Amino acid sequence: MAAEFVLTFAAEGILTKVAAVATEQFSLAWGFKGELARLGDSLSLMQNILRDAAEQPTDRDHAFKDWVKKLKDIAQDADDVLDEFQYEVLRRKLELQNHMKKKVLNFFSISNPIAFRLKMARKIKNINQLLAELESRATLIGLVAKQKDATPQAMVNRETVSSFDTDEKFFGREELLSDIVKTLINSNNQENLSVMPIVGMPGLGKTTLAKKVFNEPDIDKSFDKRIWVCVSDPFDVNSILRRILEVLNPTIARIESQEALLKNLQEALARKRYILVLDDVWNEDRIIWINLMNCLSKLGSRESTVIVTTRSANVASITETNPNLRRTLGLLQEDECWSILKNRAFHDDNARADLEIIGKQIAKKCAGVPLVAKFFYKIREMRWSKWSKWSN
Incomplete structure (x- = not known):
């Protein structure tokens, strides 16, 4: 079931991108937010179908394998389109900054936003049609998703599981990576759960840096458990706890109450030092964050660490346990x-x-x-x- 497992995480990653696109302050998404919402709903359904399929017997016929392959292709198309949109949003931000500085680069020449909206709307609509056809095929081959939980779920990383491979070359942050790893390894004499924010504007590589830290052999040796959760919005404590439990023990992750979640997490992390990455945090409500920290502090050993990636300096201020732990990304050379x-x-x-x-x-x-x-x-x-x- 490896293919289905990887695709589940790919779908969740794209869902995160959909959420990020929908909350952008730019009017660029005007005219196709409805299609974006539909894309999110369709991918959520596919995610549930794959999860339920993963719990079934592993003998699958050719029709099912073909269905999974088609979903993989469509998910990749959706990922490419959303990458294109996020790139355009970032390009326009930089364009605006250059206009304000009166240093307009030729590369950031003004383009037609209406034409871009129409192109995006057409591409996303086509993907939605393909997903609708795939949903119909799922019913024909006996794939039916169980009722989804009413509680909004936090989402696992924004890319596929395979994106955690360490083979991809890394440029421009080598010294910072080494510094973070050294700091985390040497934090084994701390008395309380520590939080390290990685903060920077969109596109600077916060998630990429966090993934490199997450995959460092020295980190793997120093921590008993490594957990990755992409948060985005909404910031829901129980959803985050549930997703942590899903990483540690997928068979019991459908628990609802916070008390039951904490009980199972305490058992899974008893006397263990863990590192938890909370990717793409937007929450600026200090009370909600304290609630999450109170829960996390009851889990594992006191030498555990949380890494938070965020665009917001306010989020970094709320989450950091020590100002010296904050890492702020600058522009590359x-x-x-x-x-x-x-x-x-x-x-x-x-x-x-x-x-x-x-x-x-x-x-x-x-x-x-x-x-x-x-x-x-x-x-x-x-x-x-x-x-x-x-x-x-």
Whole structure:
């Protein structure tokens, strides 16, 4: 059932992106928020179908495997579209900043927002139609989702489980990564649960950095349990506790009451040192955060650690247990953006001399934001003339 398991997490990751897109303050999503909501509902249903299928006998026929493959393809298409939207939102933010500074970069030339909305609406509508057809097929082959919980659920990481592989090259944050790992390892003499916020504007790589920390061999050796939960909105304490329990013991994760959740979590984490990553936290309500911390402090050993990734300095102030633990991400250097771009476009690290010149010109215009550089991984599929277009 490995394929179904991975796809469940992929669907949840895309759900997180849908939530982030829907809450953006830009009017760019005007005209297709209804389709976004429909996409979220459809993916949630698919997620439930996969979860229930994972609890059934493992013998599956060809029709089921074909259904899973089609869902994987559609989920990837949805992921690509939402990446495109988030990139456009980030591009417009940087464009606005450059206008305010009266230093408008050619790369951030003004584009037609209406045309972009229409294009996004069409793409998301097409994906929704494919998901509707897949839902009909699910019924025909005997896949039916159980009733969903009424309580909003926190969502696991925004990418697939396979995204936790450590093979992907990492640029520009090596010293910070080493510093965080060293700090966390040396925190084994602390008296209370500690919280380390990683804060920065969208696109700077907070989640990527947290994943690198999460996967470091020294972290794996130092902590008995590693848990990753993507929170986003709404921030619901019971949902977060339930998702932690789901990571530790999936067979009993459908518990509702906080008392029962804590009892099972205490058993799962008894005398264990754990590291918990809460990715993409937006909550600025101190009382709700204290409620969660009161729950977490009852679990495991006192030497445990929570990492919080957030865009908000207010969230960092509320969550941090020691100001010295906060890590704030800045912009990358130009050569670091080029390294990201080159790695995405040329896996063998060998770029033609003419393309390297153009690529470095593009790297200048990434404004130090890793997400902008990563967006150009598709450039390797472009013709040389399109490279020239981007550089100009």
